[in-house]
Amino acid sequence: MHSKSKTFRGMLRRRFLQNLLAVPAAVMLANASLTAHADSANTTGLAVTDKTVTVGILHSVTGTMAISETGSVQAEKLAIEQINAMGGVLGRKIEYIQEDGASDWPTFAEKSKKLLIKDKAAAVFGCWTSASRKAVLPIFEQYNGMLYYPTFYEGLEQSPNVIYTGQEATQQILAGIDWVVKEKGAKSFFLLGSDYIWPRTSNKIARKHIDKLGLKVSGEEYYPLGHTQFNSVINKIKLKKPDVIFASVVGGSNVAFYKQLKAAGIDMTKEKPLVLTISVTEDEILGIGGENIEGAYASMKYFQSLTNDNNKNFVKAFKERWGDDIVIGDVTQAAYLGPWLWKAAVEKAGSFDIDKVRAASPGIELKTAPEGYVRIHENHHLWSKTRIGNAQADGQYKIVYETKDLIEPNPFPAGYQ
Amino acid sequence: MTKIQAFIGRYQLSHLLILAALLLVVMPLAMDIFRLNLVGKYLTYAFVAVGLVLCWGYGGILSLGQGVFFGLGGYCMAMFLKLEASSPEQTAIQSTPGIPDFMDWNQLTALPWFWEPFHSFGFTLLAVILIPALFAFIIAVAMFKRRVGGVYFAIITQAIAAILTILIIGQQGYTGGVNGITDLRTLHGWDIRTDSAKYILYFINAFLLIGCLFAARYIIKSKLGRLLVAMREREDRVRFSGYDVSSFKIFIYCIAAVFSAIGGAMFTLQVGFMSPSFVGIVPSIEMVIFCAVGGRLSILGAVYGTLLVNWAKTSFSESFPELWLFAMGALFIGVVMAFPNGLAGLYQTYVEPRLQRFKKSSDPALASDMDALKTAEIKPNKTKDTESAAEEYSHAGNQ
Numbered sequence: 001m002h003s004k005s006k007t008f009r010g011m012l013r014r015r016f017l018q019n020l021l022a023v024p025a026a027v028m029l030a031n032a033s034l035t036a037h038a039d040s041a042n043t044t045g046l047a048v049t050d051k052t053v054t055v056g057i058l059h060s061v062t063g064t065m066a067i068s069e070t071g072s073v074q075a076e077k078l079a080i081e082q083i084n085a086m087g088g089v090l091g092r093k094i095e096y097i098q099e100d101g102a103s104d105w106p107t108f109a110e111k112s113k114k115l116l117i118k119d120k121a122a123a124v125f126g127c128w129t130s131a132s133r134k135a136v137l138p139i140f141e142q143y144n145g146m147l148y149y150p151t152f153y154e155g156l157e158q159s160p161n162v163i164y165t166g167q168e169a170t171q172q173i174l175a176g177i178d179w180v181v182k183e184k185g186a187k188s189f190f191l192l193g194s195d196y197i198w199p200r201t202s203n204k205i206a207r208k209h210i211d212k213l214g215l216k217v218s219g220e221e222y223y224p225l226g227h228t229q230f231n232s233v234i235n236k237i238k239l240k241k242p243d244v245i246f247a248s249v250v251g252g253s254n255v256a257f258y259k260q261l262k263a264a265g266i267d268m269t270k271e272k273p274l275v276l277t278i279s280v281t282e283d284e285i286l287g288i289g290g291e292n293i294e295g296a297y298a299s300m301k302y303f304q305s306l307t308n309d310n311n312k313n314f315v316k317a318f319k320e321r322w323g324d325d326i327v328i329g330d331v332t333q334a335a336y337l338g339p340w341l342w343k344a345a346v347e348k349a350g351s352f353d354i355d356k357v358r359a360a361s362p363g364i365e366l367k368t369a370p371e372g373y374v375r376i377h378e379n380h381h382l383w384s385k386t387r388i389g390n391a392q393a394d395g396q397y398k399i400v401y402e403t404k405d406l407i408e409p410n411p412f413p414a415g416y417q
Numbered sequence: 418m419t420k421i422q423a424f425i426g427r428y429q430l431s432h433l434l435i436l437a438a439l440l441l442v443v444m445p446l447a448m449d450i451f452r453l454n455l456v457g458k459y460l461t462y463a464f465v466a467v468g469l470v471l472c473w474g475y476g477g478i479l480s481l482g483q484g485v486f487f488g489l490g491g492y493c494m495a496m497f498l499k500l501e502a503s504s505p506e507q508t509a510i511q512s513t514p515g516i517p518d519f520m521d522w523n524q525l526t527a528l529p530w531f532w533e534p535f536h537s538f539g540f541t542l543l544a545v546i547l548i549p550a551l552f553a554f555i556i557a558v559a560m561f562k563r564r565v566g567g568v569y570f571a572i573i574t575q576a577i578a579a580i581l582t583i584l585i586i587g588q589q590g591y592t593g594g595v596n597g598i599t600d601l602r603t604l605h606g607w608d609i610r611t612d613s614a615k616y617i618l619y620f621i622n623a624f625l626l627i628g629c630l631f632a633a634r635y636i637i638k639s640k641l642g643r644l645l646v647a648m649r650e651r652e653d654r655v656r657f658s659g660y661d662v663s664s665f666k667i668f669i670y671c672i673a674a675v676f677s678a679i680g681g682a683m684f685t686l687q688v689g690f691m692s693p694s695f696v697g698i699v700p701s702i703e704m705v706i707f708c709a710v711g712g713r714l715s716i717l718g719a720v721y722g723t724l725l726v727n728w729a730k731t732s733f734s735e736s737f738p739e740l741w742l743f744a745m746g747a748l749f750i751g752v753v754m755a756f757p758n759g760l761a762g763l764y765q766t767y768v769e770p771r772l773q774r775f776k777k778s779s780d781p782a783l784a785s786d787m788d789a790l791k792t793a794e795i796k797p798n799k800t801k802d803t804e805s806a807a808e809e810y811s812h813a814g815n816q
Contacts, residue, residue, distance in 0.1 A: 061739050100738035105692050117451045131596040138600045142610050156522055196595045
């Protein structure tokens with residue numbers, strides 16, 4: 001990759017030799033560009049040859065987000081390997097270049113630029129947090145790349161250069177609240193989240209929906225990311241006695257929150273109050289400990305315990321590839337959909353060109369999705385079902401409810417803003 | 418020609434000229450725009466590192482919170498750019514068009530008062546310099562007038578960095594929170610995302626950095642520079658000589674803050690967003706590391722150190738996404754173990770003596786000039802105790 005150019009070294013005068021220390025660094029930064037192959041399947045100079053097509057994987061494998069994003073990397077690699085085993089995409093094997101976002105949003109921006117400009121990646125599977133997506137979004141739009149983003153997120157966004165394979169906020173929240181109201185007779189809610197855009201937007205939507213149902217929000221509180229002292233809010237909850245704690249606490253804070261909730265004598269299996277979370281997948285339970293969250297409900301689109309054949313095969317393949325101890329959460333499954341949806345769109349378009357893939361994407365359906373069946377909406381989000389799981393002591397969710405129909409994604413919900 | 422050579426020799430500007438040539442000619446010729454833009458980003462950190470050479474290397478004031486000023490400068494610029502990117506036409510889908518998107522997500526319905534002045538580019542440019550300078554002034558007056566120094570000062574600066582990060586993240590309706598201020602597009606209608614804009618911004622950045630290097634060199638060469646070294650070594654002696662030590666400290670700390678702020682503003686322009694991840698403790702310490710790798714007594718070393726560390730970071734992480742942090746750790750340990758005076762120290766010990774011999778044989782006129790200068794300087798001491806190491810430091814910095 002890196003080569004020393006001799007031409008300008010000759011130009012330097014001898015007395016300048018003293019600064020040659022800096023020159024190798026300068027030259028090594030200059031990078032040989034990839035030679036791209038152009039034919040009808042690739043008219044825009046993407047990294048596509050007769051035998052291969054190059055895509056990017058961009059997640060944090062170091063830093064605080066690594067624990068969450070590793071599952072997505074594994075899922076994407078598994079999907080790519082499976083697609084290659086089936087003969088690849090348009091007869092080409094998928095090769096991937098993995099970059100580390102290092103839990104640092106500017107690094108995400110730098111690496112996404114590298115994947116698009118230097119590597120000419122035909123698609124990028126990546127990002128996890130909203131902040132990292134926001135950091136790379138202008139770059140994908142400017143250089144016309146295609147990002148498959150796996151995380152459930154706050155909505156309010158619809159980029160022509162992103163396919164959102166996770167749920168936007170209404171898909172996760174509305175059905176969840178409807179369910180606790182209908183099945184559990186909930187009348188009052190306490191909204192609690194980490195302090196950033198996703199919990200705030202989610203709670204905004206939740207609050208509007210609760211208002212519409214004519215029910216009560218008895219409190220709404222936010223704590224900084226990484227916060228570990230929830231005793232005061234737990235006391236407040238005990239005082240206000242809401243029927244439901246609607247929790248969107250993320251990351252490491254979860255561990256503290258659920259342990260302190262249990263220590264404060266709130267037995268979640270008694271459902272007084274009932275805990276409904278939109279942020280704890282099987283991955284997080286690994287950290288929290290199944291015994292600490294037993295009895296809580298989660299509103300997701302996917303649980304590892306789904307019993308359809310697609311999921312059985314997926315879980316089996318995932319464990320064969322990455323080890324028996326592994327658990328699969330909602331986002332991991334959504335990340336697994338990315339390469340498959342891209343493959344389907346490329347084959348429908350007959351081309352790797354971003355514009356053609358984009359045009360072909362709406363209406364793409366995946367009958368082999370572990371979550372059952374998904375379809376890409378005009379707005380680049382997925383139609384998918386919402387399911388309610390009940391946390392078990394073994395760290396898995398028991399599915400207690402799933403919506404009958406696919407729920408339409410609506411990133412800009414009217415009346416909820 | 419000889420006159421110019423004499424001038425260059427007298428002020429020992431040759432190293433600076435070489436760096437200028439490297440930044441302004443070699444790099445733009447040798448690199449494509451993507452890599453050049455990365456170098457431009459690294460060079461914005463070099464502003465901070467140069468400021469640290471002044472206040473830490475010379476003044477002995479270790480600040481672990483320079484990210485605060487980098488962030489303030491960057492945020493001022495980002496606020497201006499964000500307002501320009503949030504015209505009512507561009508934000509028509511929001512519930513309140515005309516305010517930045519993140520405010521809309523946080524249920525704000527009007528632009529906060531302190532955002533208003535950032536509609537003006539002139540005000541923004543002033544704010545980039547003055548707000549961090551004022552902030553640094555307040556911190557410095559509060560600390561140095563009370564003779565708080567050394568490790569206590571370092572801890573307090575770190576606390577300030579932490580406080581500011583928490584404040585920015587907590588007030589996300591006003592600041593963009595963890596996401597930062599993203600999706601910046603134009604400056605007075607000029608699209609800063611295009612390749613040509615990136616070239617221009619790179620050159621502006623490089624010129625500003627060279628300007629800062631000149632200013633730093635001027636300060637070091639002046640009486641103030643000598644006083645700083647004296648204060649670092651024996652603060653009470655300087656005080657007993659009748660100097661107001663705290664004023665000098667306040668001044669140099671503000672200068673370092675302004676350099677950082679310029680770097681921050683250029684960062685925002687070149688990278689296209691600003692986020693609290695540049696304000697906190699970790700980036701602040703990283704910037705001290707850049708400075709240390711370069712050699713904390715050499716302003717040019719700081720630039721090379723910044724470039725080296727960041728280049729290593731980028732290329733390690735591209736090649737080994739899962740292992741690069743270990744490689745970076747190894748690099749830092751290696752630097753500290755093998756050449757504690759940084760790149761500048763390495764140059765001093767191994768390269769320069771050979772160069773002198775080489776010059777003497779090839780260019781007698783210049784060599785005699787150099788000899789005259791040499792005799793005026795303190796000979797480096799070979800003993801290994803700390804006093805002599807400090808002398809070597811100041812010697813290294815003065816070349």
